[in-house]
Amino acid sequence: MGKLKLFLTALPFILSIAIYFTASQIRHAENPGDKILPTFTQMGEAAYKMAFEIDPRTGERLMLTDTLSSMKRILIGMIAASLLGLIIGLNMGLFPGVEALSSVFITFISIIPPLSILPILFITLGVDEFAKIMLIFIGTFPLICRDIFLTVKKIPQEQITKSLTLGASQFQATYGIIMPQVLPRLIDTTRLSFGAAWLFLIAAEAIVSDSGLGYRIFLVRRYLAMDIIIPYVFLITFLGFVIDWSLKKFVASRYSWYIQSKG
Protein backbone atom coordinates (compact mmCIF):
# COMPACT_ATOMS: atom_id res chain seq x y z
CA MET A 1 0.00 0.00 0.00
CA GLY A 2 2.85 2.37 0.89
CA LYS A 3 4.43 1.91 -2.50
CA LEU A 4 1.13 2.41 -4.27
CA LYS A 5 0.59 5.62 -2.37
CA LEU A 6 4.03 6.85 -3.30
CA PHE A 7 3.40 5.94 -6.91
CA LEU A 8 0.07 7.75 -6.97
CA THR A 9 1.66 10.82 -5.38
CA ALA A 10 4.42 10.87 -7.97
CA LEU A 11 2.14 10.10 -10.91
CA PRO A 12 0.77 13.59 -11.66
CA PHE A 13 4.31 15.00 -11.47
CA ILE A 14 5.72 12.38 -13.82
CA LEU A 15 2.83 12.83 -16.21
CA SER A 16 3.14 16.62 -16.37
CA ILE A 17 6.90 16.41 -16.92
CA ALA A 18 6.39 13.79 -19.63
CA ILE A 19 3.72 15.88 -21.39
CA TYR A 20 5.89 18.97 -21.22
CA PHE A 21 8.93 17.07 -22.47
CA THR A 22 7.05 15.62 -25.45
CA ALA A 23 5.46 18.93 -26.40
CA SER A 24 8.81 20.68 -26.10
CA GLN A 25 10.50 18.04 -28.27
CA ILE A 26 7.82 18.39 -30.95
CA ARG A 27 8.13 22.16 -31.03
CA HIS A 28 11.92 21.98 -31.17
CA ALA A 29 11.84 19.46 -33.99
CA GLU A 30 9.77 21.96 -35.99
CA ASN A 31 11.74 25.03 -34.96
CA PRO A 32 15.07 24.62 -33.14
CA GLY A 33 14.93 28.24 -31.99
CA ASP A 34 11.58 27.81 -30.23
CA LYS A 35 11.30 29.88 -27.08
CA ILE A 36 7.85 28.95 -25.87
CA LEU A 37 8.58 25.51 -24.47
CA PRO A 38 12.33 25.51 -23.73
CA THR A 39 14.05 22.17 -23.19
CA PHE A 40 15.31 21.22 -19.75
CA THR A 41 18.90 21.87 -20.86
CA GLN A 42 18.01 25.39 -22.00
CA MET A 43 16.27 26.12 -18.73
CA GLY A 44 19.19 24.73 -16.77
CA GLU A 45 21.68 26.86 -18.67
CA ALA A 46 19.60 30.00 -18.35
CA ALA A 47 19.05 29.40 -14.64
CA TYR A 48 22.77 28.78 -14.14
CA LYS A 49 23.65 32.03 -15.90
CA MET A 50 21.09 33.96 -13.87
CA ALA A 51 22.25 32.44 -10.61
CA PHE A 52 26.04 32.35 -10.90
CA GLU A 53 27.23 34.69 -13.61
CA ILE A 54 27.75 38.33 -12.86
CA ASP A 55 25.56 40.58 -14.97
CA PRO A 56 27.85 42.94 -16.89
CA ARG A 57 25.51 45.92 -16.57
CA THR A 58 24.80 45.88 -12.86
CA GLY A 59 27.76 43.82 -11.64
CA GLU A 60 25.41 41.61 -9.63
CA ARG A 61 24.21 38.03 -9.67
CA LEU A 62 20.71 38.71 -10.90
CA MET A 63 18.90 35.79 -9.30
CA LEU A 64 20.39 36.58 -5.94
CA THR A 65 19.56 40.28 -6.19
CA ASP A 66 16.01 39.47 -7.26
CA THR A 67 15.49 36.93 -4.51
CA LEU A 68 16.86 39.23 -1.83
CA SER A 69 14.77 42.21 -2.82
CA SER A 70 11.61 40.13 -3.13
CA MET A 71 12.21 38.40 0.19
CA LYS A 72 12.88 41.72 1.87
CA ARG A 73 9.56 43.10 0.66
CA ILE A 74 7.47 40.07 1.50
CA LEU A 75 9.03 39.53 4.92
CA ILE A 76 8.74 43.16 6.03
CA GLY A 77 5.15 43.25 4.77
CA MET A 78 4.18 40.00 6.47
CA ILE A 79 5.95 40.70 9.77
CA ALA A 80 4.25 44.08 9.94
CA ALA A 81 0.87 42.58 9.06
CA SER A 82 1.12 39.78 11.60
CA LEU A 83 2.43 41.94 14.45
CA LEU A 84 -0.17 44.63 13.96
CA GLY A 85 -2.81 41.99 13.29
CA LEU A 86 -1.92 40.35 16.61
CA ILE A 87 -1.98 43.53 18.67
CA ILE A 88 -5.15 44.98 17.16
CA GLY A 89 -6.93 41.62 16.97
CA LEU A 90 -6.07 40.88 20.58
CA ASN A 91 -7.33 44.22 21.84
CA MET A 92 -10.43 44.00 19.68
CA GLY A 93 -11.26 40.64 21.18
CA LEU A 94 -10.75 41.75 24.77
CA PHE A 95 -11.92 45.35 24.93
CA PRO A 96 -15.42 46.22 23.68
CA GLY A 97 -14.36 49.82 23.05
CA VAL A 98 -11.57 48.80 20.68
CA GLU A 99 -13.93 46.35 19.04
CA ALA A 100 -16.53 49.03 18.38
CA LEU A 101 -13.85 51.34 17.07
CA SER A 102 -12.19 49.02 14.60
CA SER A 103 -14.20 45.87 13.94
CA VAL A 104 -16.49 47.20 11.23
CA PHE A 105 -13.74 49.30 9.71
CA ILE A 106 -11.34 46.38 9.40
CA THR A 107 -14.10 44.19 7.98
CA PHE A 108 -14.75 46.93 5.44
CA ILE A 109 -11.06 47.17 4.54
CA SER A 110 -10.80 43.40 4.19
CA ILE A 111 -13.53 43.39 1.56
CA ILE A 112 -11.70 45.83 -0.76
CA PRO A 113 -9.80 43.75 -3.33
CA PRO A 114 -6.20 44.89 -2.72
CA LEU A 115 -5.21 44.68 -6.38
CA SER A 116 -7.91 47.15 -7.31
CA ILE A 117 -6.21 49.87 -5.25
CA LEU A 118 -2.77 49.10 -6.62
CA PRO A 119 -2.72 52.09 -9.00
CA ILE A 120 -3.81 54.37 -6.13
CA LEU A 121 -1.02 53.03 -3.95
CA PHE A 122 1.62 53.74 -6.55
CA ILE A 123 0.31 57.21 -7.23
CA THR A 124 0.08 58.19 -3.57
CA LEU A 125 3.06 56.33 -2.11
CA GLY A 126 5.48 56.57 -5.01
CA VAL A 127 7.38 53.94 -6.91
CA ASP A 128 9.75 52.87 -4.14
CA GLU A 129 9.64 49.94 -1.73
CA PHE A 130 7.01 51.44 0.51
CA ALA A 131 4.11 51.05 -1.93
CA LYS A 132 4.93 47.40 -2.55
CA ILE A 133 5.24 46.60 1.15
CA MET A 134 1.99 48.45 1.77
CA LEU A 135 0.18 46.35 -0.82
CA ILE A 136 1.31 43.15 0.89
CA PHE A 137 0.34 44.62 4.24
CA ILE A 138 -3.11 45.77 3.13
CA GLY A 139 -3.73 42.46 1.44
CA THR A 140 -2.94 40.29 4.44
CA PHE A 141 -3.43 42.38 7.58
CA PRO A 142 -7.28 42.42 7.76
CA LEU A 143 -7.53 38.66 7.49
CA ILE A 144 -4.89 38.05 10.17
CA CYS A 145 -6.44 40.65 12.42
CA ARG A 146 -9.97 39.26 12.12
CA ASP A 147 -8.75 35.74 12.64
CA ILE A 148 -6.96 36.70 15.86
CA PHE A 149 -10.05 38.59 16.97
CA LEU A 150 -12.24 35.50 16.49
CA THR A 151 -9.69 33.27 18.23
CA VAL A 152 -9.60 35.57 21.24
CA LYS A 153 -13.41 35.63 21.33
CA LYS A 154 -13.43 31.84 21.62
CA ILE A 155 -11.29 31.86 24.77
CA PRO A 156 -13.61 31.33 27.77
CA GLN A 157 -14.52 34.59 29.52
CA GLU A 158 -13.97 32.83 32.89
CA GLN A 159 -10.25 32.65 32.22
CA ILE A 160 -10.02 36.41 31.88
CA THR A 161 -12.20 37.02 34.93
CA LYS A 162 -10.09 34.59 36.94
CA SER A 163 -6.80 36.17 36.01
CA LEU A 164 -8.16 39.62 36.85
CA THR A 165 -9.50 38.47 40.24
CA LEU A 166 -6.16 36.85 41.00
CA GLY A 167 -4.65 40.27 40.69
CA ALA A 168 -3.40 40.52 37.13
CA SER A 169 -3.51 43.96 35.57
CA GLN A 170 -5.37 44.38 32.31
CA PHE A 171 -2.02 44.61 30.59
CA GLN A 172 -0.83 41.37 32.16
CA ALA A 173 -4.06 39.57 31.30
CA THR A 174 -3.85 40.70 27.69
CA TYR A 175 -0.19 40.08 26.99
CA GLY A 176 0.66 37.52 29.65
CA ILE A 177 -2.37 35.23 29.68
CA ILE A 178 -4.24 35.59 26.39
CA MET A 179 -1.50 36.44 23.90
CA PRO A 180 0.54 33.25 24.37
CA GLN A 181 -2.60 31.27 23.66
CA VAL A 182 -3.19 32.88 20.26
CA LEU A 183 0.44 32.94 19.11
CA PRO A 184 0.39 29.54 17.35
CA ARG A 185 -2.85 30.51 15.65
CA LEU A 186 -1.15 33.75 14.53
CA ILE A 187 1.73 31.83 12.98
CA ASP A 188 -0.70 29.45 11.32
CA THR A 189 -2.77 32.24 9.80
CA THR A 190 0.32 34.12 8.70
CA ARG A 191 1.55 30.95 7.04
CA LEU A 192 -1.67 30.58 5.11
CA SER A 193 -1.63 34.26 4.14
CA PHE A 194 1.74 33.90 2.45
CA GLY A 195 0.05 32.63 -0.71
CA ALA A 196 -1.86 35.88 -1.05
CA ALA A 197 1.25 37.87 -0.13
CA TRP A 198 3.19 36.36 -3.02
CA LEU A 199 0.40 37.28 -5.38
CA PHE A 200 0.47 40.90 -4.24
CA LEU A 201 4.25 41.05 -4.31
CA ILE A 202 4.47 39.80 -7.87
CA ALA A 203 1.65 42.05 -9.04
CA ALA A 204 3.37 45.07 -7.52
CA GLU A 205 6.76 44.13 -8.94
CA ALA A 206 5.24 43.59 -12.36
CA ILE A 207 3.95 47.14 -12.51
CA VAL A 208 6.71 49.30 -11.04
CA SER A 209 10.05 47.97 -9.91
CA ASP A 210 13.78 47.87 -10.46
CA SER A 211 14.46 44.37 -9.10
CA GLY A 212 12.67 41.31 -7.72
CA LEU A 213 11.41 37.93 -8.82
CA GLY A 214 8.16 39.28 -10.27
CA TYR A 215 10.07 42.13 -11.89
CA ARG A 216 12.37 39.72 -13.71
CA ILE A 217 9.55 37.51 -14.93
CA PHE A 218 7.64 40.45 -16.37
CA LEU A 219 10.79 41.99 -17.81
CA VAL A 220 12.03 38.95 -19.71
CA ARG A 221 8.49 38.25 -20.87
CA ARG A 222 9.32 41.11 -23.22
CA TYR A 223 11.39 38.73 -25.30
CA LEU A 224 9.55 35.53 -24.45
CA ALA A 225 12.39 34.12 -22.36
CA MET A 226 10.51 31.13 -20.98
CA ASP A 227 13.88 29.56 -20.18
CA ILE A 228 14.22 32.17 -17.45
CA ILE A 229 10.57 32.47 -16.48
CA ILE A 230 10.01 28.79 -15.73
CA PRO A 231 13.04 28.42 -13.38
CA TYR A 232 11.91 31.61 -11.63
CA VAL A 233 8.44 30.16 -11.14
CA PHE A 234 10.04 27.12 -9.55
CA LEU A 235 12.22 29.33 -7.39
CA ILE A 236 9.14 31.19 -6.12
CA THR A 237 7.38 27.88 -5.48
CA PHE A 238 10.43 26.62 -3.63
CA LEU A 239 10.72 29.75 -1.46
CA GLY A 240 7.01 29.56 -0.70
CA PHE A 241 7.40 25.92 0.25
CA VAL A 242 10.36 26.59 2.53
CA ILE A 243 8.54 29.37 4.37
CA ASP A 244 5.42 27.24 4.72
CA TRP A 245 7.32 24.20 5.89
CA SER A 246 9.47 26.02 8.43
CA LEU A 247 6.53 27.85 9.99
CA LYS A 248 4.64 24.58 10.21
CA LYS A 249 7.61 22.85 11.82
CA PHE A 250 8.09 25.75 14.21
CA VAL A 251 4.48 25.55 15.39
CA ALA A 252 4.72 21.76 15.72
CA SER A 253 7.86 21.86 17.83
CA ARG A 254 7.08 24.92 19.92
CA TYR A 255 3.32 24.54 20.44
CA SER A 256 2.54 20.83 20.54
CA TRP A 257 -0.55 21.57 22.69
CA TYR A 258 -1.94 23.62 19.83
CA ILE A 259 -1.54 20.82 17.32
CA GLN A 260 -3.22 18.40 19.74
CA SER A 261 -6.11 20.73 20.43
CA LYS A 262 -6.70 21.02 16.69
CA GLY A 263 -7.16 17.24 16.63
Next chain:
Amino acid sequence: MMINRLKGQQLSSILYILKFDYGLFFSYIESSQYESGTGGIMKKSIIAVIVLSMAFFSLSCGQQKKEYRIAWSHYTGWEPWEYAEHAGILKKWGDKYNITIKLERINDYIESINLYTAGKFQGCAMTNMDALTIPAVGGVDSTVLIIGDYSNGNDGIITRGEKSLKDLKGKKVMLVQLSVSHYLLSRALDMNGMQEKEMTLINTSDAEIGAIFKTQKDAIAVTWNPILMNAVKTPGATMIFDSSKIPGEILDLMVVHSKAPDELKKALTGAWFETMQALEDKEKMKAAVEYMAANSGATYDEFIAQLKTTAIFYKASDAAKFSKEEKLKKTMDYVRKFSFDKGLFGKAAASADYVGIEFPDGTVLGDKKNVKMRFDDKYMQMAAEGKL
Protein backbone atom coordinates in the same frame (compact mmCIF):
# COMPACT_ATOMS: atom_id res chain seq x y z
CA MET B 1 -6.87 27.06 -26.53
CA MET B 2 -9.17 25.13 -28.78
CA ILE B 3 -12.08 27.29 -27.79
CA ASN B 4 -10.05 30.40 -28.47
CA ARG B 5 -9.55 29.45 -32.07
CA LEU B 6 -13.21 28.97 -32.64
CA LYS B 7 -14.72 32.36 -32.93
CA GLY B 8 -17.70 33.90 -34.56
CA GLN B 9 -19.25 31.72 -37.15
CA GLN B 10 -17.38 28.66 -36.05
CA LEU B 11 -18.52 29.10 -32.50
CA SER B 12 -22.15 29.50 -33.45
CA SER B 13 -22.03 26.39 -35.57
CA ILE B 14 -20.38 24.42 -32.80
CA LEU B 15 -23.02 25.59 -30.39
CA TYR B 16 -25.66 24.52 -32.85
CA ILE B 17 -24.17 21.07 -33.14
CA LEU B 18 -23.81 20.76 -29.41
CA LYS B 19 -27.37 21.86 -28.81
CA PHE B 20 -28.58 19.45 -31.39
CA ASP B 21 -26.67 16.52 -30.03
CA TYR B 22 -27.22 17.49 -26.47
CA GLY B 23 -30.94 16.86 -26.86
CA LEU B 24 -30.36 13.32 -28.01
CA PHE B 25 -27.64 12.75 -25.52
CA PHE B 26 -29.62 14.09 -22.61
CA SER B 27 -32.48 11.71 -23.18
CA TYR B 28 -29.97 8.91 -23.40
CA ILE B 29 -28.37 9.79 -20.09
CA GLU B 30 -31.72 9.90 -18.37
CA SER B 31 -32.58 6.42 -19.44
CA SER B 32 -29.10 5.07 -18.76
CA GLN B 33 -29.15 6.45 -15.26
CA TYR B 34 -32.30 4.58 -14.53
CA GLU B 35 -30.70 1.45 -15.82
CA SER B 36 -27.29 1.57 -14.22
CA GLY B 37 -27.38 4.06 -11.36
CA THR B 38 -24.14 5.99 -10.85
CA GLY B 39 -22.50 4.26 -13.78
CA GLY B 40 -24.33 6.85 -15.88
CA ILE B 41 -21.78 9.52 -15.03
CA MET B 42 -19.02 7.55 -16.67
CA LYS B 43 -21.11 7.06 -19.78
CA LYS B 44 -22.06 10.71 -19.71
CA SER B 45 -18.47 11.83 -19.87
CA ILE B 46 -17.54 9.32 -22.55
CA ILE B 47 -20.44 10.43 -24.69
CA ALA B 48 -19.59 14.07 -24.07
CA VAL B 49 -16.05 13.47 -25.28
CA ILE B 50 -17.26 11.70 -28.40
CA VAL B 51 -19.82 14.39 -29.20
CA LEU B 52 -17.25 17.14 -28.70
CA SER B 53 -14.60 15.50 -30.83
CA MET B 54 -17.14 14.85 -33.58
CA ALA B 55 -18.15 18.48 -33.46
CA PHE B 56 -14.54 19.64 -33.73
CA PHE B 57 -13.86 17.20 -36.52
CA SER B 58 -16.84 18.23 -38.58
CA LEU B 59 -15.79 21.84 -38.14
CA SER B 60 -12.28 21.34 -39.35
CA CYS B 61 -13.51 19.62 -42.50
CA GLY B 62 -16.18 21.99 -43.64
CA GLN B 63 -14.37 25.21 -44.49
CA GLN B 64 -14.22 26.74 -47.93
CA LYS B 65 -12.59 30.12 -47.58
CA LYS B 66 -9.28 30.15 -45.72
CA GLU B 67 -9.30 32.38 -42.70
CA TYR B 68 -6.21 34.24 -41.48
CA ARG B 69 -5.98 35.94 -38.15
CA ILE B 70 -4.11 39.20 -37.76
CA ALA B 71 -3.35 40.76 -34.38
CA TRP B 72 -2.87 44.40 -33.54
CA SER B 73 -2.85 46.61 -30.46
CA HIS B 74 -3.56 50.28 -29.82
CA TYR B 75 -1.03 52.67 -31.26
CA THR B 76 -1.46 55.69 -33.51
CA GLY B 77 0.28 54.07 -36.42
CA TRP B 78 -1.88 50.96 -36.26
CA GLU B 79 -5.30 52.47 -35.73
CA PRO B 80 -5.80 52.52 -39.53
CA TRP B 81 -6.08 48.71 -39.42
CA GLU B 82 -9.23 48.96 -37.36
CA TYR B 83 -10.53 51.60 -39.75
CA ALA B 84 -9.71 49.33 -42.71
CA GLU B 85 -11.93 46.70 -41.21
CA HIS B 86 -14.65 49.15 -40.22
CA ALA B 87 -14.76 50.67 -43.71
CA GLY B 88 -14.92 47.25 -45.34
CA ILE B 89 -11.54 47.68 -47.04
CA LEU B 90 -10.11 44.54 -45.47
CA LYS B 91 -13.10 42.48 -46.53
CA LYS B 92 -12.93 43.84 -50.06
CA TRP B 93 -9.28 42.83 -50.44
CA GLY B 94 -9.91 39.49 -48.76
CA ASP B 95 -12.69 38.76 -51.24
CA LYS B 96 -10.42 39.73 -54.10
CA TYR B 97 -7.96 37.01 -53.13
CA ASN B 98 -10.64 34.63 -51.87
CA ILE B 99 -9.56 34.63 -48.24
CA THR B 100 -11.02 35.91 -44.99
CA ILE B 101 -8.87 38.25 -42.92
CA LYS B 102 -9.85 38.34 -39.28
CA LEU B 103 -8.46 41.33 -37.45
CA GLU B 104 -8.22 41.01 -33.67
CA ARG B 105 -7.16 43.65 -31.24
CA ILE B 106 -5.11 42.41 -28.30
CA ASN B 107 -5.14 44.60 -25.22
CA ASP B 108 -1.54 44.04 -24.31
CA TYR B 109 1.00 44.83 -26.98
CA ILE B 110 3.63 42.31 -25.92
CA GLU B 111 1.00 39.63 -25.53
CA SER B 112 -0.05 40.16 -29.14
CA ILE B 113 3.51 39.55 -30.33
CA ASN B 114 3.84 36.52 -28.09
CA LEU B 115 0.65 35.08 -29.55
CA TYR B 116 1.95 35.72 -33.05
CA THR B 117 5.23 34.02 -32.18
CA ALA B 118 3.37 31.06 -30.71
CA GLY B 119 1.66 30.68 -34.08
CA LYS B 120 -1.82 31.80 -33.09
CA PHE B 121 -1.79 34.62 -35.63
CA GLN B 122 -0.55 34.83 -39.20
CA GLY B 123 0.38 38.47 -38.84
CA CYS B 124 0.84 41.10 -36.18
CA ALA B 125 1.52 44.83 -35.97
CA MET B 126 4.79 45.51 -34.16
CA THR B 127 7.91 47.68 -34.15
CA ASN B 128 11.17 46.77 -35.86
CA MET B 129 12.88 46.15 -32.54
CA ASP B 130 10.24 43.77 -31.21
CA ALA B 131 10.03 41.98 -34.56
CA LEU B 132 13.72 41.22 -34.21
CA THR B 133 13.83 40.27 -30.54
CA ILE B 134 10.63 38.27 -30.13
CA PRO B 135 9.66 36.28 -33.25
CA ALA B 136 12.96 36.40 -35.14
CA VAL B 137 15.16 35.49 -32.18
CA GLY B 138 12.52 32.90 -31.27
CA GLY B 139 13.21 31.17 -34.58
CA VAL B 140 9.95 32.23 -36.21
CA ASP B 141 10.83 33.27 -39.76
CA SER B 142 9.08 36.61 -40.18
CA THR B 143 8.66 38.99 -43.07
CA VAL B 144 8.21 42.72 -42.77
CA LEU B 145 5.35 43.11 -45.20
CA ILE B 146 4.52 46.76 -44.71
CA ILE B 147 6.53 49.61 -43.26
CA GLY B 148 3.67 51.77 -42.05
CA ASP B 149 5.43 54.70 -40.45
CA TYR B 150 8.24 55.76 -38.22
CA SER B 151 8.03 57.58 -34.94
CA ASN B 152 8.87 61.23 -35.43
CA GLY B 153 8.18 62.54 -31.98
CA ASN B 154 5.78 59.85 -30.77
CA ASP B 155 8.33 58.66 -28.21
CA GLY B 156 10.05 60.98 -25.78
CA ILE B 157 11.83 61.60 -22.49
CA ILE B 158 9.94 63.89 -20.13
CA THR B 159 11.02 65.41 -16.84
CA ARG B 160 9.65 67.65 -14.12
CA GLY B 161 12.49 70.12 -13.88
CA GLU B 162 15.61 68.60 -15.39
CA LYS B 163 16.54 70.56 -18.47
CA SER B 164 18.91 68.25 -20.27
CA LEU B 165 20.05 64.67 -20.39
CA LYS B 166 23.12 65.53 -18.32
CA ASP B 167 20.77 66.35 -15.43
CA LEU B 168 19.51 62.78 -15.35
CA LYS B 169 22.70 61.64 -13.66
CA GLY B 170 21.89 59.78 -10.43
CA LYS B 171 18.13 60.11 -10.95
CA LYS B 172 15.38 57.51 -11.18
CA VAL B 173 13.95 57.05 -14.63
CA MET B 174 10.63 55.27 -15.21
CA LEU B 175 10.14 53.42 -18.46
CA VAL B 176 8.99 50.12 -19.91
CA GLN B 177 12.38 48.45 -19.90
CA LEU B 178 13.55 46.66 -23.04
CA SER B 179 10.92 48.48 -25.11
CA VAL B 180 11.44 51.11 -27.78
CA SER B 181 11.46 53.63 -24.93
CA HIS B 182 14.56 51.93 -23.61
CA TYR B 183 16.06 52.06 -27.07
CA LEU B 184 15.27 55.77 -27.32
CA LEU B 185 16.88 56.45 -23.93
CA SER B 186 19.91 54.42 -24.88
CA ARG B 187 20.32 56.34 -28.15
CA ALA B 188 19.86 59.65 -26.37
CA LEU B 189 22.50 58.75 -23.79
CA ASP B 190 24.86 57.63 -26.56
CA MET B 191 24.46 60.93 -28.35
CA ASN B 192 25.34 62.75 -25.13
CA GLY B 193 28.26 60.53 -24.22
CA MET B 194 26.49 59.13 -21.19
CA GLN B 195 25.83 55.63 -19.89
CA GLU B 196 22.81 53.89 -18.51
CA LYS B 197 24.74 53.01 -15.34
CA GLU B 198 24.65 56.66 -14.33
CA MET B 199 20.94 56.40 -13.46
CA THR B 200 18.47 53.95 -11.94
CA LEU B 201 15.92 52.50 -14.32
CA ILE B 202 12.52 51.58 -12.93
CA ASN B 203 10.50 49.22 -15.05
CA THR B 204 7.03 50.76 -15.06
CA SER B 205 3.94 49.45 -16.82
CA ASP B 206 2.69 51.68 -19.62
CA ALA B 207 -0.71 51.46 -17.96
CA GLU B 208 0.56 53.37 -14.88
CA ILE B 209 3.42 55.48 -16.10
CA GLY B 210 1.28 58.46 -17.14
CA ALA B 211 -0.56 58.72 -13.84
CA ILE B 212 2.60 58.29 -11.78
CA PHE B 213 4.41 60.94 -13.79
CA LYS B 214 1.62 63.42 -13.18
CA THR B 215 1.51 62.89 -9.42
CA GLN B 216 5.19 62.52 -8.52
CA LYS B 217 7.00 65.83 -8.34
CA ASP B 218 10.44 64.48 -9.24
CA ALA B 219 9.33 62.00 -11.89
CA ILE B 220 11.29 61.31 -15.05
CA ALA B 221 9.70 59.08 -17.67
CA VAL B 222 10.38 57.71 -21.12
CA THR B 223 7.18 56.82 -22.89
CA TRP B 224 5.15 56.97 -26.09
CA ASN B 225 1.94 58.47 -27.40
CA PRO B 226 -0.82 58.99 -26.39
CA ILE B 227 0.58 58.79 -22.83
CA LEU B 228 3.42 61.15 -23.73
CA MET B 229 1.14 63.79 -25.12
CA ASN B 230 -0.98 63.88 -21.97
CA ALA B 231 1.93 63.68 -19.54
CA VAL B 232 3.81 66.58 -21.10
CA LYS B 233 0.81 68.81 -20.42
CA THR B 234 1.49 68.48 -16.67
CA PRO B 235 2.56 71.87 -15.30
CA GLY B 236 6.33 72.03 -15.12
CA ALA B 237 6.87 69.08 -17.45
CA THR B 238 9.51 69.34 -20.16
CA MET B 239 10.27 67.08 -23.07
CA ILE B 240 14.06 66.89 -23.15
CA PHE B 241 14.45 64.40 -25.99
CA ASP B 242 12.12 62.84 -28.51
CA SER B 243 12.20 60.46 -31.42
CA SER B 244 12.26 63.23 -34.03
CA LYS B 245 15.97 63.48 -33.13
CA ILE B 246 16.49 59.92 -34.35
CA PRO B 247 14.06 59.87 -37.31
CA GLY B 248 13.43 56.62 -39.13
CA GLU B 249 14.75 54.38 -36.36
CA ILE B 250 11.58 53.33 -34.57
CA LEU B 251 9.50 51.70 -37.28
CA ASP B 252 5.93 50.50 -37.03
CA LEU B 253 5.37 47.46 -39.17
CA MET B 254 3.00 44.75 -40.25
CA VAL B 255 4.87 41.50 -39.82
CA VAL B 256 3.69 38.15 -41.18
CA HIS B 257 5.06 34.63 -41.08
CA SER B 258 7.40 34.29 -44.06
CA LYS B 259 5.63 31.11 -45.10
CA ALA B 260 2.22 32.84 -45.19
CA PRO B 261 0.54 32.50 -48.59
CA ASP B 262 0.87 35.12 -51.29
CA GLU B 263 -2.85 35.86 -51.19
CA LEU B 264 -2.65 37.02 -47.59
CA LYS B 265 0.40 39.17 -48.23
CA LYS B 266 -1.18 40.77 -51.27
CA ALA B 267 -4.54 41.34 -49.62
CA LEU B 268 -3.01 42.94 -46.50
CA THR B 269 -0.73 45.23 -48.49
CA GLY B 270 -3.53 46.21 -50.85
CA ALA B 271 -5.91 46.95 -48.00
CA TRP B 272 -3.33 48.99 -46.09
CA PHE B 273 -2.42 51.31 -48.92
CA GLU B 274 -6.04 51.78 -49.89
CA THR B 275 -6.63 52.87 -46.29
CA MET B 276 -3.66 55.23 -46.57
CA GLN B 277 -5.21 56.76 -49.68
CA ALA B 278 -8.40 57.34 -47.75
CA LEU B 279 -6.37 59.16 -45.08
CA GLU B 280 -4.90 61.44 -47.73
CA ASP B 281 -8.24 62.12 -49.32
CA LYS B 282 -9.65 65.32 -47.84
CA GLU B 283 -13.26 64.12 -47.86
CA LYS B 284 -12.71 60.63 -46.50
CA MET B 285 -10.02 61.66 -44.07
CA LYS B 286 -12.31 63.39 -41.59
CA ALA B 287 -14.55 60.38 -41.08
CA ALA B 288 -11.54 58.09 -40.84
CA VAL B 289 -9.77 60.22 -38.24
CA GLU B 290 -12.99 60.61 -36.28
CA TYR B 291 -13.43 56.87 -36.20
CA MET B 292 -9.81 56.17 -35.23
CA ALA B 293 -9.83 58.89 -32.57
CA ALA B 294 -13.00 57.54 -30.98
CA ASN B 295 -11.66 54.02 -31.17
CA SER B 296 -8.43 54.92 -29.42
CA GLY B 297 -10.07 57.06 -26.76
CA ALA B 298 -8.69 60.36 -28.05
CA THR B 299 -10.37 63.50 -29.28
CA TYR B 300 -10.22 64.47 -32.94
CA ASP B 301 -7.60 67.15 -32.27
CA GLU B 302 -5.51 64.86 -30.12
CA PHE B 303 -5.46 62.24 -32.81
CA ILE B 304 -4.47 64.81 -35.42
CA ALA B 305 -1.63 65.87 -33.09
CA GLN B 306 -0.50 62.25 -32.81
CA LEU B 307 -0.56 61.87 -36.56
CA LYS B 308 1.77 64.85 -36.84
CA THR B 309 4.45 63.12 -34.79
CA THR B 310 4.00 59.92 -36.78
CA ALA B 311 5.75 59.94 -40.13
CA ILE B 312 3.32 57.81 -42.10
CA PHE B 313 4.18 56.48 -45.54
CA TYR B 314 0.96 57.38 -47.28
CA LYS B 315 2.31 56.26 -50.64
CA ALA B 316 3.38 52.68 -51.19
CA SER B 317 6.25 53.93 -53.33
CA ASP B 318 7.66 55.89 -50.37
CA ALA B 319 7.45 52.86 -48.10
CA ALA B 320 9.10 50.66 -50.72
CA LYS B 321 11.82 53.26 -51.24
CA PHE B 322 12.44 53.54 -47.51
CA SER B 323 12.90 49.78 -47.24
CA LYS B 324 15.65 49.95 -49.88
CA GLU B 325 17.61 52.78 -48.30
CA GLU B 326 21.04 52.15 -46.79
CA LYS B 327 19.83 53.91 -43.64
CA LEU B 328 17.57 50.99 -42.79
CA LYS B 329 20.60 48.72 -42.54
CA LYS B 330 22.30 51.16 -40.22
CA THR B 331 19.18 51.42 -38.08
CA MET B 332 18.79 47.67 -37.81
CA ASP B 333 22.44 47.44 -36.89
CA TYR B 334 21.86 49.88 -34.00
CA VAL B 335 18.76 47.98 -32.98
CA ARG B 336 20.39 44.57 -32.99
CA LYS B 337 23.43 45.79 -31.08
CA PHE B 338 21.21 47.45 -28.50
CA SER B 339 19.10 44.30 -28.23
CA PHE B 340 22.11 42.08 -27.82
CA ASP B 341 23.70 44.36 -25.22
CA LYS B 342 20.53 44.33 -23.18
CA GLY B 343 20.29 40.54 -23.31
CA LEU B 344 17.22 40.55 -25.54
CA PHE B 345 18.67 37.81 -27.68
CA GLY B 346 18.39 35.45 -24.77
CA LYS B 347 21.03 33.55 -22.91
CA ALA B 348 21.94 31.32 -25.85
CA ALA B 349 23.12 33.99 -28.30
CA ALA B 350 26.87 34.55 -28.36
CA SER B 351 26.86 37.75 -30.41
CA ALA B 352 24.65 40.25 -32.18
CA ASP B 353 25.18 38.16 -35.32
CA TYR B 354 23.03 35.37 -33.86
CA VAL B 355 20.10 35.99 -36.25
CA GLY B 356 20.25 37.17 -39.82
CA ILE B 357 18.27 40.16 -41.08
CA GLU B 358 17.72 40.21 -44.81
CA PHE B 359 17.17 43.40 -46.81
CA PRO B 360 15.41 43.88 -50.15
CA ASP B 361 18.71 43.92 -52.06
CA GLY B 362 19.57 40.49 -50.65
CA THR B 363 22.26 41.59 -48.21
CA VAL B 364 22.16 39.98 -44.81
CA LEU B 365 23.11 41.49 -41.49
CA GLY B 366 24.22 38.77 -39.10
CA ASP B 367 24.10 35.01 -39.58
CA LYS B 368 23.33 34.16 -43.22
CA LYS B 369 22.36 30.64 -42.24
CA ASN B 370 19.86 31.81 -39.67
CA VAL B 371 17.89 34.51 -41.49
CA LYS B 372 14.69 35.01 -39.51
CA MET B 373 13.73 38.59 -40.27
CA ARG B 374 13.19 39.69 -43.84
CA PHE B 375 12.47 43.15 -45.16
CA ASP B 376 10.52 42.47 -48.32
CA ASP B 377 9.67 45.32 -50.68
CA LYS B 378 7.97 43.09 -53.25
CA TYR B 379 4.40 43.68 -52.14
CA MET B 380 4.85 47.38 -51.36
CA GLN B 381 6.39 47.73 -54.82
CA MET B 382 3.42 45.93 -56.37
CA ALA B 383 1.09 48.25 -54.51
CA ALA B 384 3.05 51.24 -55.77
CA GLU B 385 2.76 50.01 -59.33
CA GLY B 386 -0.93 49.20 -58.93
CA LYS B 387 -0.35 45.53 -59.61
CA LEU B 388 -2.24 44.16 -56.64
